[in-house]
Amino acid sequence: MPPRRILPSDFSPDSPLARRLAARRDPARTTVVHDGAAVVSVVGEPLAVALLAAPSLTLARSVKYHRPRGAMCMRGDCDGCLVRVDGIPNVMACQTSVRPGMVVQSQNAFPTAGLDVLRVTDWFFPSHLDHHHLLVGFGSALNRTMQVFARRMAGLGNLPDAVVTFPRAETVTVDALVVGAGTSGVACANAIARGGRTVLLVEEREGAGGVRRDDPLDDGEYPVCEPGVQVRYGAGAVAAWPDETLVLDDGRGVTVRARARVFATGCRESVGTFPQNDVPGVFTARAFAIALCHGVLLGERVVLVGDGPFARAIAASLGERVARFPGASVVAALGSRVVRGVTLREGDREWTVKCDALVIEGELGAAYELPGQAGARVIWSDPRQCFVPASDDDGGTSYLGVYVTGSLRGGREDHAARARDGAAVGARVLRDLQEGSLR
16 A cells, blocks of 8 residues: 555554644645646645655656666655756755645656656666667767767756856854754753853754654654754755855855864664665655654555664554564565565575565664764774764864764764763863863
């Protein structure tokens, strides 16, 4: 059965997920147009959630072979949900909020991503397609014609319908910049503000809370920023240099100059490496949980692999509606257009299970890129099996004025521990600012 909308009445009254859904009361609804079809959506929800509930599992096609692609991470870390919105190409549907009157179109597909006749490319060239040498032996004219054809068949959409203008860039100077408004980031920013220093907190989402906002079992109050903290929600830090950080805020480029920079950028989720891991219907556990929190169930025959916090939250919320295999590993996903099943392995046993949603709590990877760009030394962590910014007990890194905190440093489940870590890093920043050791 395809994804569908769910209601608080679908769960017991004491379910945290039921309370979360009930708290939305009567959300404002609107209609967006997706490939010519009207899609009833909730204003403000992620566009990818609205399209999945339509249901449209296939939102895009791969660049070269036109294989089906869909939302996988719901966090902007994959390219499965790239669409054209109101004439603007390559918009991440999972990072775009629904607004009235949106017109959404498939890219790199004819006529649509759901039914793309250019998929024949994959069937005619099952091993590989080297378009640079295709038809070379038949003369340069034919080869050049083939190059033009290949370029039109591939790619990531066409140029915008109209010339895009951007607001004038601005520069902001503060004592400290904190990137990420999760539990640790807010605690850090509050500690710095209480010390009388100017601090700017930027967060790409529309509110504080971080990973807690995506947990179906967490219906508590999110962390609150104190009045002294300058906050920019919906603003993402996209690049860092040794002395500056570039933030995009509503299309405006903002150069932030801060003597101290704290990165609370958290972790990235992965489904792992196996055949067909990118077929529509394969989701990270966090992506599946995000959809649940927005009132969308992404499948009826759900296979849940892994034993992390989101897998446990999904299992607790849905109970017998999911087939859970916490100790198994995925051998391969089955299906070409959408996931139809999965082959699992645990020990010496290997078996196949039918499903319409494969949900995986895979290994976490630290989001180390920004602190690394800012100058922090990045090292391999054997315990975490990923690269991390090297830091001392108080979050200081190898580069003066750059700090890290929260689950970027390790540990996701204990909210109280992350809050303490953020406060401790904030106290360290205050000491360094007061001692004048920072630039």
